[in-house]
Amino acid sequence: MFAKEFGAEIVGVSGDVIECIVKNPPRDKDTAIKLAWQQYWYCTDIVEQACETIANLAATLLNAEVWYFWWD
Numbered sequence: 470m471f472a473k474e475f476g477a478e479i480v481g482v483s484g485d486v487i488e489c490i491v492k493n494p495p496r497d498k499d500t501a502i503k504l505a506w507q508q509y510w511y512c513t514d515i516v517e518q519a520c521e522t523i524a525n526l527a528a529t530l531l532n533a534e535v536w537y538f539w540w541d
Contacts, residue, residue: 471507477536487538494533501527512538 471477476492495501505527520526
């Protein structure tokens with residue numbers, strides 16, 4: 470889902486975390502918001518227990534070369 474468009478590559482996996490290196494992160498707000506929704510539906514904890522809003526998650530994704538997904 471994210472890998473092709475953004476060049477995301479999984480570089481680490483543990484019991485409750487996935488870490489990715491991103492070669493082509495979103496560069497504009499609209500793309501980051503769309504991606505934030507996709508990531509939220511994949512891993513709701515990154516919003517509900519961390520960023521608090523989709524807009525906040527989108528702000529962290531702009532130009533970000535690392536993504537984290539984690540679950541409780």
